[in-house]
Amino acid sequence: MKVRLTVNGEDREVEVEPRRLLSDVLRHELDCQGVHLGCEHGVCGACTVIMDGVAVRSCLTLAPQAEGTTVLTTEGLGTPEHPSVVQRAFKTEHGLQCGFCTPGFVCAITAMLDDVDEMDDGELREALAGNICRCTGYANIVKAARRAAAERDESDSVIRQGGGCCGEQRGCCNG
Amino acid sequence: MAEAPKGLIGERIPRLEDDRLTTGRGRYLDDLTPVGTLHLRFVRSQRAHARLTAVVPGEYEPLPPEAIVITGKDVLGLGIQADARVVPKVIEPHQRYDDNRPTELDPAWQSSLQPALAHEVVRYVGEPIAAVLHPDPYVVEDAAEAVSVHYEDLEPVIDMRGALAADAPIVHEGWRDNVFIRRHRTYGDLKAARERGKHTVRITTRTNRQAGVPLENRGCLAMPDATGRGVVLWTSSQMPHLVRTYVSRALGIPENLLRVIAPEVGGGFGVKGHVFPDEVLVSELARRLQRPVKWTEDRVEHLLSSIHARDHAHRLEAFVDDDGRVHGIRAQIVVDAGAYSVFPWTAGSDSGMVPKVMIGPYDIQDVEFEDIAIATNKSPLGTYRGVGRPSATFSIERLMDTVAEQLGLDAVEVRRRNLITEFPYRAANGLLYDSGSYLDTLNKVSEELDWEVARATDQGGQRYRRGVGVSVFNEQTAHGTPDFEVRGTPIETGYQGMRVEINPDGTSVIFMGLQSHGQGLETTLAQVMASELGVLPSTVKVVHGDTGNSPYSVGTWGSRGAVLGGGAVARAARELRAKVLKIAAFRLDVAEDDLEIERGVVRVKKNPSQLRTIAQIAEIAIRRAAKMPPGLAPGLDALAYVDGPDRGTFSNACHGAQVVLDTWTGRVRIERYVVAEDCGTMLNPTIVEGQVQGGVAQGIGNALLEEFNYSDDGQPMSATFMDYLMPTATDVPALEIHHFDSPSPWTENGVKGMGEAGAIGPLAAVAAAVSHAVGAQLYETPMQMERVFAIQEGDVPEHLTWEYWHECPRLRGFWDDF
Numbered sequence: 004m005k006v007r008l009t010v011n012g013e014d015r016e017v018e019v020e021p022r023r024l025l026s027d028v029l030r031h032e033l034d035c036q037g038v039h040l041g042c043e044h045g046v047c048g049a050c051t052v053i054m055d056g057v058a059v060r061s062c063l064t065l066a067p068q069a070e071g072t073t074v075l076t077t078e079g080l081g082t083p084e085h086p087s088v089v090q091r092a093f094k095t096e097h098g099l100q101c102g103f104c105t106p107g108f109v110c111a112i113t114a115m116l117d118d119v120d121e122m123d124d125g126e127l128r129e130a131l132a133g134n135i136c137r138c139t140g141y142a143n144i145v146k147a148a149r150r151a152a153a154e155r156d157e158s159d160s161v162i163r164q165g166g167g168c169c170g171e172q173r174g175c176c177n178g
Numbered sequence: 179m180a181e182a183p184k185g186l187i188g189e190r191i192p193r194l195e196d197d198r199l200t201t202g203r204g205r206y207l208d209d210l211t212p213v214g215t216l217h218l219r220f221v222r223s224q225r226a227h228a229r230l231t232a233v234v235p236g237e238y239e240p241l242p243p244e245a246i247v248i249t250g251k252d253v254l255g256l257g258i259q260a261d262a263r264v265v266p267k268v269i270e271p272h273q274r275y276d277d278n279r280p281t282e283l284d285p286a287w288q289s290s291l292q293p294a295l296a297h298e299v300v301r302y303v304g305e306p307i308a309a310v311l312h313p314d315p316y317v318v319e320d321a322a323e324a325v326s327v328h329y330e331d332l333e334p335v336i337d338m339r340g341a342l343a344a345d346a347p348i349v350h351e352g353w354r355d356n357v358f359i360r361r362h363r364t365y366g367d368l369k370a371a372r373e374r375g376k377h378t379v380r381i382t383t384r385t386n387r388q389a390g391v392p393l394e395n396r397g398c399l400a401m402p403d404a405t406g407r408g409v410v411l412w413t414s415s416q417m418p419h420l421v422r423t424y425v426s427r428a429l430g431i432p433e434n435l436l437r438v439i440a441p442e443v444g445g446g447f448g449v450k451g452h453v454f455p456d457e458v459l460v461s462e463l464a465r466r467l468q469r470p471v472k473w474t475e476d477r478v479e480h481l482l483s484s485i486h487a488r489d490h491a492h493r494l495e496a497f498v499d500d501d502g503r504v505h506g507i508r509a510q511i512v513v514d515a516g517a518y519s520v521f522p523w524t525a526g527s528d529s530g531m532v533p534k535v536m537i538g539p540y541d542i543q544d545v546e547f548e549d550i551a552i553a554t555n556k557s558p559l560g561t562y563r564g565v566g567r568p569s570a571t572f573s574i575e576r577l578m579d580t581v582a583e584q585l586g587l588d589a590v591e592v593r594r595r596n597l598i599t600e601f602p603y604r605a606a607n608g609l610l611y612d613s614g615s616y617l618d619t620l621n622k623v624s625e626e627l628d629w630e631v632a633r634a635t636d637q638g639g640q641r642y643r644r645g646v647g648v649s650v651f652n653e654q655t656a657h658g659t660p661d662f663e664v665r666g667t668p669i670e671t672g673y674q675g676m677r678v679e680i681n682p683d684g685t686s687v688i689f690m691g692l693q694s695h696g697q698g699l700e701t702t703l704a705q706v707m708a709s710e711l712g713v714l715p716s717t718v719k720v721v722h723g724d725t726g727n728s729p730y731s732v733g734t735w736g737s738r739g740a741v742l743g744g745g746a747v748a749r750a751a752r753e754l755r756a757k758v759l760k761i762a763a764f765r766l767d768v769a770e771d772d773l774e775i776e777r778g779v780v781r782v783k784k785n786p787s788q789l790r791t792i793a794q795i796a797e798i799a800i801r802r803a804a805k806m807p808p809g810l811a812p813g814l815d816a817l818a819y820v821d822g823p824d825r826g827t828f829s830n831a832c833h834g835a836q837v838v839l840d841t842w843t844g845r846v847r848i849e850r851y852v853v854a855e856d857c858g859t860m861l862n863p864t865i866v867e868g869q870v871q872g873g874v875a876q877g878i879g880n881a882l883l884e885e886f887n888y889s890d891d892g893q894p895m896s897a898t899f900m901d902y903l904m905p906t907a908t909d910v911p912a913l914e915i916h917h918f919d920s921p922s923p924w925t926e927n928g929v930k931g932m933g934e935a936g937a938i939g940p941l942a943a944v945a946a947a948v949s950h951a952v953g954a955q956l957y958e959t960p961m962q963m964e965r966v967f968a969i970q971e972g973d974v975p976e977h978l979t980w981e982y983w984h985e986c987p988r989l990r991g992f993w994d995d996f
Contacts, residue, residue, distance in 0.1 A: 020316065022316070023316070027315075030209075031211070037203070037204075039393075039394070041394070042477040042899050044477070044898060044899065044900070046898075077200065077202040080201070081201050083197035083198055083201050086197065086201060090200035093196065094192055094193065094197065094200060097193065097864050097867075099199055100445075100696035100697065100869075100872060101442075101443065101445040101695050101696030102199030102200070103206065103392075103444030105200055106200075131907040133906075137392055137447070137876070138393075138872045139872050139875070140873075140910050140913070141906070141910050142871050142910070142911075145907065
């Protein structure tokens with residue numbers, strides 16, 4: 004069947020079997036290999052993407068469920084030359100080591116960024132507990148979330164952007 | 179060799195690898211799929227121990243078109259054989275090793291061939307029986323479902339003590355019993371120690387089986403090369419050169435026809451520091467079928483059939499005087515090594531490590547050990563961050579706390595009275611400790627925890643009770659070739675090689691056989707290169723994990739990447755620097771000593787406006803060689819190999835935990851965690867702290883949550899993240915880290931290894947804190963709610979009693995002999 008969706012600002016159409024997972028479609032058909040699979044049963048969070056402004060597990064989402072949605076992956080949030088505020092914060096706070104869980108964390112934190120200031124440390128850790136990191140011990144990921152929330156501006160809110168990319172001012176993609 | 183830190187060494191520069199990894203540009207194994215790839219799916223055993231009577235593809239439903247099914251009989255003899263040879267009884271640190279090279283199989287050793295695909299017998303649930311191939315990764319799963327396996331059940335061996343029983347079923351036909359290897363070592367005079375210490379303290383400990391769980395599962399992809407005979411193998415591995423050596427031997431092809439590439443690796447932790455039978459099989463099938471073949475492990479497969487870790491039962495007996503001074507220790511170590519011996523460490527790796535490291539930071543010269551690695555119908559046990567050390571430290575530290583309790587002394591004070599304070603120190607077993615700060619780290623942590631006050635607080639009657647505990651340990655790291663040479667195992671060396679070159683535009687490249695899987699090696703090695711050469715780290719590129727372009731290295735494990743990899747980079751970069759200076763001196767017509775290099779510019783010290791950039795020098799050396807000084811060869815590259823100190827360099831640390839126990843449920847929450855660590859000179863403190871925090875998180879998982887269980891008939895009970903509990907952000911506090919700095923006199927820049935240390939201390943520190951809160955000693959990990967609650971209620975499980983193990987005749991002898 005045909006599935007139409009917007010991925011990282013680009014309208015895409017794919018022909019898939021109904022059983023095909025969104026994670027696999029993003030990785031293999033739509034070239035978003037930053038979407039990672041760590042468990043394929045919704046526990047580790049490495050495959051997290053932002054669908055219509057909300058963080059979702061792409062390994063628990065069938066591709067047809069993404070019909071008509073707008074999906075952002077870490078590739079769409081920033082590039083090595085122009086990283087997003089969350090991606091920058093991960094580097095500044097040493098919030099990653101092997102980097103495998105990182106795109107999932109980047110998407111999860113990006114989607115909750117507007118609410119981070121209102122959370123105390125316990126709530127923030129609770130909010131991050133849907134993603135597993137085996138390398139960092141989380142402390143620096145918590146710091147990265149705090150820093151990103153403090154340094155964000157209008158262009159970093161995916162919800163306000165209506166699911167667009169990183170904003171025209173950076174010119175790194177089609178917005 | 180130790181020099182004062184210079185240049186960028188010790189600077190907190192941000193990691194060079196982060197820009198690509200945060201934005202999804204890193205390419206891991208599963209991101210690689212060449213055109214024409216056949217995806218491979220394993221049919222795995224559902225029985226712990228059984229005879230295979232038939233493997234029938236398409237018995238109940240037809241196989242999809244294009245599916246290929248390979249069974250054990252198609253690949254007979256293909257697999258992993260990791261044997262141990264005779265090891266000399268006593269190894270002196272200064273001994274020459276070339277006369278001692280073990281050549282014969284140890285008579286105590288029993289061999290196991292781990293087949294690439296099981297044939298006739300399966301020995302654990304998850305063992306591969308057939309490989310199914312298909313161009314479509316979804317259809318191949320359907321095809322694997324259509325393969326039927328017929329079993330004739332055999333009695334499984336699951337329980338550790340049961341495996342040693344006189345009438346136990348035998349895991350490997352033809353073996354005399356279920357023991358891979360059993361070793362006995364004595365150092366010093368135990369009888370004299372018993373006379374000096376009039377108290378005898380005995381404990382029994384158990385660290386249950388867990389898994390390593392890098393977040394990226396394993397996987398490999400093999401593609402036939404242009405000759406049709408060779409293969410390029412991409413594998414998520416920590417040791418590409420060792421994979422090349424073993425796999426080429428298994429395939430019977432010359433080593434130069436196999437190129438092994440480890441791409442971005444999503445965490446290793448020792449789990450990926452093995453050569454696996456699947457790497458052999460995938461390479462063989464790519465050659466036979468002349469098509470790319472790819473296997474990506476899923477999480478269930480990883481938990482079932484990649485290696486497991488820990489799974490130790492220890493009994494310790496100590497002879498202690500009235501002051502808490504421990505004069506002698508006897509210990510019996512039993513390790514459940516699972517069904518097969520892993521390459522290159524062998525099944526004896528974990529059990530063998532314990533006698534080596536258990537005494538650790540303590541001045542105890544009279545010791546006796548027996549270690550036994552047993553075979554059971556479980557997944558093979560392999561290396562995982564710390565290798566044997568977390569369990570060894572757990573036992574010796576639980577012993578120190580028990581000594582304190584039984585003699586009515588303070589637990590920190592007992593440690594103080596036993597710690598080593600003078601260096602270098604020759605341990606009873608011949609290890610030579612270079613330098614350290616054992617007492618300083620203990621004092622620092624106990625001060626931070628406000629130890630005396632915290633221990634004295636009476637919390638009786640309250641629902642929530644606090645506890646504090648410490649653990650002290652040292653860690654042998656970056657141990658050199660002699661340390662491996664005498665093991666008699668297929669791991670024979672400990673060195674690293676590095677090739678560095680400068681390009682015509684002045685940028686430079688490090689080619690390393692090491693694999694970076696999260697430790698920040700791209701950054702720290704670029705820092706070393708930049709410091710030695712006088713360039714900016716951002717102009718240094720690190721190419722890692724490709725046997726096609728790097729010198730032979732043993733890989734990234736045993737906390738040796740920064741110490742020996744960094745050491746090799748330093749030496750090679752120094753050679754380059756000397757050549758750059760020679761050329762510049764010739765062009766500027768000054769003496770080499772008159773020049774300095776900074777930020778990529780070579781200047782005359784007394785006249786800084788006289789200069790050449792490294793790019794200009796490189797242009798001459800590589801592209802305009804006629805301008806070179808007479809007699810100097812063109813080119814700007816260098817190669818260096820660095821071996822570790824004979825018996826390694828020793829990092830040390832003290833960990834302190836403060837926990838809150840809910841006495842109604844047995845639930846433990848870690849409130850504070852303090853680390854005082856010493857890894858000598860730090861190349862990049864940010865990266866050191868990240869490694870410590872990450873290691874401690876794994877150790878906390880080990881201490882409180884992670885356990886891989888089997889049912890009585892050998893069925894895995896923890897094969898998903900719903901059953902195998904990983905620590906998340908709510909379980910691990912931010913650490914309070916304090917650094918001490920005892921540079922090693924034996925390594926470049928005084929660096930010591932520290933990649934594993936964080937994971938070694940938490941079991942013991944958390945156990946001590948929980949024991950304090952509970953008011954009774956805990957001797958088993960993980961300390962899950964039900965275990966803690968049971969101990970709190972005075973209910974000690976049978977397997978934590980001395981008698982439980984003593985009833986086994988095969989274990990009693992060690993104690994009766996004394």
